[in-house]
Amino acid sequence: MARIPRSQRIITGFLIISGILAFLYAGISSSLAIIITNRPPKPITTTPTSQGLNYRDVTFLSREDHLTLRGWLIPGILPSGRLTVDRTVIQVHGENNNRAMVLEIDAALARQGIAILTFDSRGNGESSTAPGGGGYFEQRDILGAVDFLQSGPLPYPELGRPKAIGGWGISVGGDALIYAAAQEPAIKTIVVDSAYATLAEYMEHAFGPYFVFIPGTRYAATMFYGLDYGNVRPVDVIAKIAPRPIFLIQGAADIDILPSNMTELAIAASTAPGAHVQTWLVPKAHHIQAYNLERNTYIERLVTFFDTEL
Amino acid sequence: MKRMRSEHENKISIITTSITGTEDEDSSSIWHILVLTLAPLYLLIIIGAITLSLIMLDRHAILLTNFVLQQAIFIVILIVGMTAAIIVYSLEVKHALRKIGMWRQNGQIKQANFGLLVLAIVGSIMILPIILALFFH
Numbered sequence: 001m002a003r004i005p006r007s008q009r010i011i012t013g014f015l016i017i018s019g020i021l022a023f024l025y026a027g028i029s030s031s032l033a034i035i036i037t038n039r040p041p042k043p044i045t046t047t048p049t050s051q052g053l054n055y056r057d058v059t060f061l062s063r064e065d066h067l068t069l070r071g072w073l074i075p076g077i078l079p080s081g082r083l084t085v086d087r088t089v090i091q092v093h094g095e096n097n098n099r100a101m102v103l104e105i106d107a108a109l110a111r112q113g114i115a116i117l118t119f120d121s122r123g124n125g126e127s128s129t130a131p132g133g134g135g136y137f138e139q140r141d142i143l144g145a146v147d148f149l150q151s152g153p154l155p156y157p158e159l160g161r162p163k164a165i166g167g168w169g170i171s172v173g174g175d176a177l178i179y180a181a182a183q184e185p186a187i188k189t190i191v192v193d194s195a196y197a198t199l200a201e202y203m204e205h206a207f208g209p210y211f212v213f214i215p216g217t218r219y220a221a222t223m224f225y226g227l228d229y230g231n232v233r234p235v236d237v238i239a240k241i242a243p244r245p246i247f248l249i250q251g252a253a254d255i256d257i258l259p260s261n262m263t264e265l266a267i268a269a270s271t272a273p274g275a276h277v278q279t280w281l282v283p284k285a286h287h288i289q290a291y292n293l294e295r296n297t298y299i300e301r302l303v304t305f306f307d308t309e310l
Numbered sequence: 311m312k313r314m315r316s317e318h319e320n321k322i323s324i325i326t327t328s329i330t331g332t333e334d335e336d337s338s339s340i341w342h343i344l345v346l347t348l349a350p351l352y353l354l355i356i357i358g359a360i361t362l363s364l365i366m367l368d369r370h371a372i373l374l375t376n377f378v379l380q381q382a383i384f385i386v387i388l389i390v391g392m393t394a395a396i397i398v399y400s401l402e403v404k405h406a407l408r409k410i411g412m413w414r415q416n417g418q419i420k421q422a423n424f425g426l427l428v429l430a431i432v433g434s435i436m437i438l439p440i441i442l443a444l445f446f447h
Contacts, residue, residue, distance in 0.1 A: 008407070008414075008426055011433065012407055014430065014433045015350075015403050015407075015433045016403075017437075018436040018437040019433075019436060021440055023392070023395070025439065026392070027392060030392075038381065065375075067374060067375060129377045130374055131377070211447045213443070215443045216443060223362055223365060223366070224365060224384065226369070
């Protein structure tokens, strides 16, 4: 039996190690792409009744890919006690959440005469199972909500159709809203809380020390779901919303989506002629915690904004 | 049986050695080494391309409204593809190394060294995406 030369032993070891690393990398990247885009839906444990609100269940389809989305239409309450949907705000929750995310604030808006259409975006709550797109795919859900408000079978036919539609999105819901508003002029104004400027930047931050898996995960997500993280850039489309007003909110202590994201979005939005951009950096607030930390001010500013701009 | 096969392979090897020397045979020998030692890589590429094509087909053939089924099929394709890739890579590397060992035993040192060099390149290409990901993420 001839002795195996050292060079061959080294190369054999190298081939084994490189093979193990390559397959591990491919496996982990593929799994991450699947995990990130497919989270188990969070159950809905409350209804607007808990806030003493009148509401009805609604079902509509997303624009383009026709997914079934479920939500609630909460009419606004006028000082006379009469219900109204004249001014309706589409409320878009954040990642891995559902339509009941901010019912307290929905209630505050409703009591100011602003109707709320809150729904489970794709893959969440009771809506169709589908891959999440970090806000990119979810824009179709918002556009579906606009179509529903404009021409769908509304559950309060006696109240007519909304005369003005606004949007309020939280985290990736805010990004979805930026995308939707940029292409749908029926959305008259938007409030965006804790949105990222580019998904790639957000991923880089979210992956932290595991950044080496970013390119693999990005490639896998593109192949598996048609979602290229590198091309999800709300900062590139936000200027198209002008001259419609935009209100950007951000927690100053947010470590998931850094405050610089709001600055980037605000600068980009302001480049358009006739742009109307307001910002609010909430001191000490972590990710999507502005409304928990500054509850009264949050509600007051939101109501004032929609009262003025919608 | 094993001994017979070994004798047979040795004979072939001796014949190969005796006829080397002309340029044509040198180049055919190079091609033979390349085909053998690059096999782990190109077979991986073929399996990867088939797996990704099937996943894309699954994505386009089954509507998003039936996402659960789409996802189940896609995960099966992915697992089968990955398993096939690991098995093929291991077998082809083992086969190439055995062949290189045989060349060395038969005194075909140049062929053996060239084969090892190509295998080293294969290993480097396998690890290249991870190196690139470290620097260009």
